[in-house]
Amino acid sequence: MKKDKLHIHWYPGHIAKAERKLKEQLTLVDAVIEVVDARLPYSSSYDNIARLLGEKPRLILLNKSDLTEKSELTPWVKLLEKASGAPVMLTDAKNSKDLSNIVKKAVELSEPRIQALMKKGLLRRPARVMVVGMPNVGKSSIINKLTRSSKTKTGAKAGVTRQQQWVRINPQLDLLDTPGIIPMKQDNQEVAKKLAFVNSVSENAYSSELVAVELLELLKAKYPQKVKEYYKVKNISLEDIATSRNWIISGGKPDIERTSVYVLRDFREGKIGKFILDEFDEQLEQ
Numbered sequence: 001m002k003k004d005k006l007h008i009h010w011y012p013g014h015i016a017k018a019e020r021k022l023k024e025q026l027t028l029v030d031a032v033i034e035v036v037d038a039r040l041p042y043s044s045s046y047d048n049i050a051r052l053l054g055e056k057p058r059l060i061l062l063n064k065s066d067l068t069e070k071s072e073l074t075p076w077v078k079l080l081e082k083a084s085g086a087p088v089m090l091t092d093a094k095n096s097k098d099l100s101n102i103v104k105k106a107v108e109l110s111e112p113r114i115q116a117l118m119k120k121g122l123l124r125r126p127a128r129v130m131v132v133g134m135p136n137v138g139k140s141s142i143i144n145k146l147t148r149s150s151k152t153k154t155g156a157k158a159g160v161t162r163q164q165q166w167v168r169i170n171p172q173l174d175l176l177d178t179p180g181i182i183p184m185k186q187d188n189q190e191v192a193k194k195l196a197f198v199n200s201v202s203e204n205a206y207s208s209e210l211v212a213v214e215l216l217e218l219l220k221a222k223y224p225q226k227v228k229e230y231y232k233v234k235n236i237s238l239e240d241i242a243t244s245r246n247w248i249i250s251g252g253k254p255d256i257e258r259t260s261v262y263v264l265r266d267f268r269e270g271k272i273g274k275f276i277l278d279e280f281d282e283q284l285e286q
Helices: 012-026 049-053 070-084 099-119 139-147 189-197 208-222 224-231 238-244 256-268 280-284
Strands: 031-037 058-063 088-090 127-133 166-170 173-176
Touching (some): 012 049, 012 127, 031 099, 031 139, 058 139, 070 088, 088 099, 099 127, 099 173, 189 256, 208 224, 208 238, 208 256, 224 238, 238 256
Parallel strands (some): 031 058, 031 127, 127 173
8 A cells, every 4th residue: 555645734825924923023022032842952943043033132942841851952952052052941831940040041132232222322121032933832831931920911012012912020021922933944844744743733734644654653763662662562553553552443443543643642742752853963964
C-alpha cells in the first residue's frame, strides 16, 4: 500500500495579516520576550525574527522546558545565545521560581531605549514589553505567569489603540497583555511537520493520522526505547499500538484514527517521555 505523503497547508493571507499586526504592536514596546517551545528550540523560532524585530532587544524563553530533559536542553541555550545575540532562559508555566529573573532581564533590555527617551527630555517611565511567538508555544501562559501577582490594568497609552491594555508587573515594568503572534514559516515542510507535532499548526491544516505516523517515525529514530516502554510494543507503529491497547474496530482491524489522536495527545502532554525533536548537530553546521 502506497504511503500517503504529509503536507501542511498554509494560508499566506493570514501570515501577511499577522505580520502587519505584529509590526504595529512592536512600535509600542521597548523590548520583546520571544517564547519558543523547548521541544523545538530551532523549529519554533521564526527564522526571520531579526528582520521582524529590527533593533528591538529580545529575551528568548524556552518554554515547556519541563517536557524536555534539561541535560539535552543546556547546549541549545548556549547555541541560541550565540546565534541570536540574545539572552536565553528556561521556563515553564507551572513554575514561578524564575519570575523575578525574567522581569529583571526584561527591564534591563528596555533600559537603553528609556535612556534615549530621557535624553530627549522625557520623564522616566516603566519599561514596556510584549510577549511574541509562534502559535501555541505558550505565550498566554507566560503572560498569565507574569501578571499573576499584579492584575493592575494601566489602561491605554498615548498613541495606543483602545484595545491595547497594559498590566503593571512592578513599578519598573508594564506588559502588553495581548500576545504578538509570529506568523508561521511557509517554505519548510520538515519544520511544518514538527510544528504540527507540538500543535502549533491548526488541525485543519493536516491529517492526524499522517502527522502521528511521522511523529512515530521521528521518535523511533531518536527515542525508540521510551516509546516501546510506554506503549508496551516491540515494533513502533500505529497498528501495533492500537493492538496493544486493544483499540479494535469492526472486522478486527486496529482503530488507526483513535490511535493517532491518542499518540499525538500523549506526546504533547509529555506522557511518552521528555523529548527534543530538533537535531542539535544540524544547527551547528548552519
